[in-house]
Amino acid sequence: MMFYPNDILQQIQKSKGLWDLYTRKEEYSPPQLNRYGLFIYGYSENPNILEPAVSRYLVNNGYEIEYPAHKQFAVCLTHDVDEIYPPHKHTLLSALTCLKGLDFNGLKRQAFWKRHGKEKSPYWNFQDIMNLEEKYGAQSSFYFLATDTDIRRFRYNITDLEDELAFIVDRGWEVGLHGGYYACNDLEEILLEKGQLEHILGRKVTGYRNHYLRFQVPNSWETLEKAGFQYDTTLGYSDMVGFRNGMCHPFWPYNLRNNMEVGILEIPMVIMDVTLFNSTRSYSEAWQMAKALIDTVVSCHGVLTLNWHSNSFGCPFRGSWSRLYEKILQYCDSKNAWMTSGIEICKWWRYNDFKPTR
Numbered sequence: 535m536m537f538y539p540n541d542i543l544q545q546i547q548k549s550k551g552l553w554d555l556y557t558r559k560e561e562y563s564p565p566q567l568n569r570y571g572l573f574i575y576g577y578s579e580n581p582n583i584l585e586p587a588v589s590r591y592l593v594n595n596g597y598e599i600e601y602p603a604h605k606q607f608a609v610c611l612t613h614d615v616d617e618i619y620p621p622h623k624h625t626l627l628s629a630l631t632c633l634k635g636l637d638f639n640g641l642k643r644q645a646f647w648k649r650h651g652k653e654k655s656p657y658w659n660f661q662d663i664m665n666l667e668e669k670y671g672a673q674s675s676f677y678f679l680a681t682d683t684d685i686r687r688f689r690y691n692i693t694d695l696e697d698e699l700a701f702i703v704d705r706g707w708e709v710g711l712h713g714g715y716y717a718c719n720d721l722e723e724i725l726l727e728k729g730q731l732e733h734i735l736g737r738k739v740t741g742y743r744n745h746y747l748r749f750q751v752p753n754s755w756e757t758l759e760k761a762g763f764q765y766d767t768t769l770g771y772s773d774m775v776g777f778r779n780g781m782c783h784p785f786w787p788y789n790l791r792n793n794m795e796v797g798i799l800e801i802p803m804v805i806m807d808v809t810l811f812n813s814t815r816s817y818s819e820a821w822q823m824a825k826a827l828i829d830t831v832v833s834c835h836g837v838l839t840l841n842w843h844s845n846s847f848g849c850p851f852r853g854s855w856s857r858l859y860e861k862i863l864q865y866c867d868s869k870n871a872w873m874t875s876g877i878e879i880c881k882w883w884r885y886n887d888f889k890p891t892r
């Protein structure tokens with residue numbers, strides 16, 4: 535039914551440039567890191583982040599992917615849950631936006647929700663997000679923080695969300711771990727946070743993305759495999775959209791230190807809301823950039839992974855962010871996309887055994 539080259543790794547290894555890009559060789563001894571310890575696109579020597587050079591090479595050399603129901607490509611929808619309760623600055627900005635638009639109901643919801651209980655917070659919006667996705671036959675993943683410590687401030691207590699988490703998984707959406715700022719590469723801390731989330735959820739958690747996209751090649755992959763995750767979706771840049779290792783397909787990372795594959799599937803992140811809007815000057819420019827990336831992924835029959843923060847949907851001062859999300863869903867739907875969660879992509883990849891052999 536499908537053709538997979540037996541030896542995908544060997545195919546990429548034929549080209550040194552592609553192999554270095556694929557394995558992220560330049561990140562093994564980075565010239566510098568930013569203040570959050572991140573390797574950013576600004577430090578990379580990859581001249582064309584918007585072209586998935588490795589995936590393109592594979593596809594041109596016989597790498598064929600099929601998706602359920604003959605879909606053309608896949609969109610992996612994900613949401614980092616950084617906030618459940620708006621910080622003061624957000625409340626102020628949202629209230630001002632509502633006032634400007636004479637939206638008094640909005641103003642009430644943004645400024646006075648506390649009177650009606652925690653779950654009335656404008657960022658307690660998982661059902662709204664799921665309803666929106668359901669309209670397009672899509673599902674998604676929510677990655678929750680399960681720690682008290684953070685570089686900026688206390689975020690939220692995951693125990694507040696026990697009923698909500700149950701509701702999310704009952705609808706068929708995924709709950710994964712948004713590893714805390716200090717969890718990156720700290721196996722003990724990751725296990726603690728994973729255990730905490732699993733305890734509240736009452737089931738295993740298999741998907742992961744680190745807060746602030748903190749990630750170190752190849753150590754983070756090794757740590758996450760040891761912690762028992764099935765997949766990670768941290769690998770993307772915070773300062774630029776695109777294809778960090780030239781792949782627009784999930785892949786089993788390769789560790790250049792011991793010349794072995796790591797047993798965790800990486801589903802590389804392509805577009806994060808903050809990054810897209812920070813690197814473009816207007817809604818229409820953001821849309822043009824997103825559309826170009828979608829068309830590129832379609833041409834490779836790849837997986838486009840989006841990260842739209844859950845609070846971006848309850849945030850009047852970022853109204854265009856949620857509008858663009860829906861526009862992307864509409865467009866991808868019209869292009870015959872399979873729009874689903876990280877865990878569903880992961881299951882499909884494992885089931886079809888896309889695992890390259892040596």
Ligand SMILES: [Zn+2]
Nearest residue numbers: 614616745746
């Ligand atoms: Zn985060």
